[in-house]
Amino acid sequence: MTSADKAPVRVGIFGLLGAGNLGNDGSLEAVLGYLGAQHPDAVVDAMCGGPEVVTSRYGIPATRLNWYRGEYRTASSAGRIAAKGLGKLVDVARTAAWVRRHDVVIVPGTGVLETTLPLRPWGFPYSLFLLCASGRLSRTKVALVSVGGSAIGSRATRTLVRWSARLATYRSFRGAVSRDAVRAMGVDTSGDETYPDLTFSLPTPSSDPPADPQGPVCVGVMAFHGGNDERARAEEIHRRYLDGTTGFVRALAEAGRPVRLVVGDELDVPVATAILDAVDSPLVTVATTFSLADLMKEMAAARSVVAARYHNLVCALKVGTPTIALSYSSKSDELMAQLGLGTYCHPAREIDADRLLDQFHELEGHSAELRRTLAERNVVVARRVEDQFAALTAALFPPTDHTQAQAQAPDHALRETP
Template sequence: MKTAPRVGVFGLLGSGNLGNDGSLEAVLGYLRAEHPEAVVDALCGGPEVVMARYRIPATRLHWYRGEYRTASGAGAIAAKALGKLVDAVRTAAWVRRHDVVIVPGMGVLEATLPLRPWGFPYSQFLLCAAGRLFGTRVALVGVGADAIGNRPTRALVRWSARLAAYRSYRDALSREAIRAMGVDTTQDEVYPDLAFALPTPRTTAPPGPPGLVCVGVMAFHGGDDDRARAEEIHRRYLDGTTRFVRTLVDEGRPVRLLTGDKCDAPVVAAILDAVDSPLVTAAETASLADLMKEMAAAETVVATRYHNLICALKTGTPTLALSYAAKSDALMERMGLGAYCHPARQIDAGQLLAQFRSLEKRSAELRRTLAERNLAAARQLQDQFTALTAALFPTAGKTLQEVR
């Protein structure tokens, strides 16, 4: 008889980041379509959400529940240190129970947002080391990477990549970043982000009000190397975004504010407070599908978060990126909108408006371009999943006796 493969999914899933959960959804769709016999569970940041939403068993990633809170007292510091030791044992035991572990997309090999080495980089290193120790195939699938300045973080990321059994990337710059860290990437491939494999929601709802602009905002404080200037960067970003929204409202344009993570809510509140107008509303979204429905109803999208951009581009809506990392620029270039990137760190109201007006003038042309690029992305992701099956399930179809 055949043996059902035991497959684990790993990451900051169910923790409030819609992009991370969208990557998980894409991989679960692949597994259910191509490997329905697989027994799947998760080691993740938000197990309650993952169990409720995706109907798979899930275990909390960290033993210490205050892992992502700043340890301010001796007790908290000791608990966090103990948690690192406990997590090493817990992670190894979880990995050992699986044939395959998949890290679905996400920027797990980058530090474009503030990141401590003993946080997720350490957890991922434990995963990959345990996989190598116990013979469990660990796959980093369609992940993002970038240059990392912090040496401990860079070392953990480099060793995680080296120890993984399979790697693929969501853009060429990610592969180059890992190669520059000293990892052999000659067998690694580049495919579109996993979120492009998600179905585009079909909606019978009427389009949004005439001239609707969706603005995706972010609790942006710079990257891992910007901690000293984090508040200054955030104030500049919030001020620039608010001024842009106010200009649209002054022209009579309705604006719909969107987020991509629960931590973005204060930015929405600040803009609503500063631009006191019924033309500005905020959407409540629980998934990338919800985001896509909002963006499909808009004439134009201006967004910051990477997966906000993907949702807008996937619906074929002309999009302008408030870019905070090279991955956003690479995505926009890949989708034919490379001219419509604006730096999130230094928003220039005049230049941003000029880019926005140019984008709207070319709307019909850009919608055709996006339709073509989306078809190409779908075909490339089919190739990704075919390659993944060959790498992770080489015994598919063999009997239990043959495997032994």
């Protein structure tokens, strides 16, 4: 049988995609780009949080992740609680049936094995467990690709995450911190590699850095309420974060600096609005962003960036803009160190506007040096993401005449021209 006679590989993509988080959608976009370039004959669809958005934006068929449409809303009545419970049972059959239709299912990046933000065990951790268990039973390959992980306090969540990781066919992590956290939960990660976040493979907008030393500052805001184990202090944590960020933005505006507030999730919009209202300055505006490409354009036009949400940091670092991380977990610290800015982290839980302003001035004083460092580190990071995609092909996709020919070609023919 020739390669032309073989049935195309059926690939499913699974996750909280199309649900308002730009980072999640950026990971989806990265994997679709990889599949289009390396496996153009693959038949691709998704099981995700926002199927209508995914279909309209990316042009692939999509199925709703949960049968019950109110899955991620608080159940405040007996009827809704019963509907949620019924949905859990229905989703067992729905997920298994969807998985069986595929040869490969990819979970693209994102923090699917972590609880650095509030997360209930019977939400996405349960959905991920159903996916991985269904894959094992139906012999469909399930790949957790460049995912994030963290220490998990909740026993139920930890159990679901541990078994999801164990049952997956392929795992890779977006950093050693994530891999070590999953290993500490009892998963053998000795054969698992670490790679940068998948969104580093996305195109980078071309832009010259602002020449004006008083140029605009991007401040990435976030609906931050602490982690999963801090629910009792959630409002206190959020108030400290909001007050500290507002004080910092006010100081910039009073110094005559234009400030662009950017968001990475629909949940962040009220935070941006609250800061805008509190500062009440024409120098402070809110950027309209619908994708990571939009975020990168905003950050490429900025003199400096200060941001909390993880994929806001990724975007800022990718375009080479000097950045301070309002760090809420070790993944942010690890990312900043990887790109050479490890000293420019500030705790999101304890923002001190005066100290943050001092760090900001130090950052801007080393702007030219930091831009050179970021340019150098981004070359290395981009190559590592290419390595990730090559490893994924080797692990999941059967060889064809085309891929065999590539593998047998002289090494110099495959090497990128400098």
